Amino acid sequence: MNVRLRTRLRTPLVIAATLFFVLAVLSLSFKHAPVMQAAEGLIISLTAPAINGLNWVGGSLKRVWSDYFYLVGLRKENAELKRRLEEYQLKEVRYQEALLEARRLEILLELKKQLALPVTGARVVAYDPSQWSRCVIIDIGKKEGADLGLAVLAQGGIVGRIIESYPHYAKVMLVVDRNSGADAIIQRNRVRGILQGKGGNRCSLEYVPKNADVEVGDLGLASGLGGIYPAGQVFGRVSQVDKKTGGPFQEIIVTPGANLSALEEVLVVKTAKLAFNP
Known part of the structure; x- marks a missing residue:
């Protein structure tokens, strides 16, 4: 079955290769012929918008992809900043608690001095x-x-x-x-x-x-x-x-x-x- 399939595909491939070779030769031979120039212009006119559109789509996809990675990095950065902020807030709470406790103990120490009692x-x-x-x-x-x-x-x-x-x-x-x-x-x-x-x-x-x-x-x-x-x-x-x-x-x-x-x-x-x- 594989032999038959290869036989069937071989003929179209040979024809396509032959046509490509003939067109390449003709293109080189008649590069400056008016007919070839008109055909070339027609082909460019027909394909240029499509090529331009493909370039625009490619550029847009590239920008979207870049923006995606930028947003992913920004999200990670925001998460890290949020974590650091929470750490600083926790340290601030601990500092305030220690400060308030020190003030209370200072007041009690002053009271102890005033009492003159054990x-x-x-x-x-x-x-x-x-x-x-x-x-x-x-x-x-x-x-x-x-x-x-x-x-x-x-x-x-x-x-x-x-x-x-x-x-x-x-x-x-x-x-x-x-x-x-x-x-x-x-x-x-x-x-x-x-x-x-x-x-x-x-x-x-x-x-x-x-x-x-x-x-x-x-x-x-x-x-x-x-x-x-x-x-x-x-x-x-x-x-x-x-x-x-x-x-x-x-x-x-x-x-x-x-x-x-x-x-x-x-x-x-x-x-x-x-x-x-x-």
């Missing part, structure tokens, strides 16, 4: 998820000297006191917890009352007679009585006063000076406790 630093590692209490967990415990009843301070004022202590952790009851209570005074005129936790982010100054002079904005301090909190440390500011309540006492709301919802670093005051009722 203190140790600690970090808040967790908040008590219970809805019935306001407590936090700090990363020091009995091994580090964080005993029951010790006062805990932070930037802005008193945080609370330790009510449970473990080998390397301790639980701190915040001053806004409903079970928290301590003797307090108004700085301006030394009016005394009991600072009682009310839940949320507020306390009340209890047992203050209606004729006592207490105003919104007054600063509430620890009196030092009871031996729980160091005298003169800030509980917070009076945010509400109501003398129209029934009974002999006015209703006074105190907002804590420390931001108890965003605690990170605290100081534990390592002094003897005169009274402690967890």
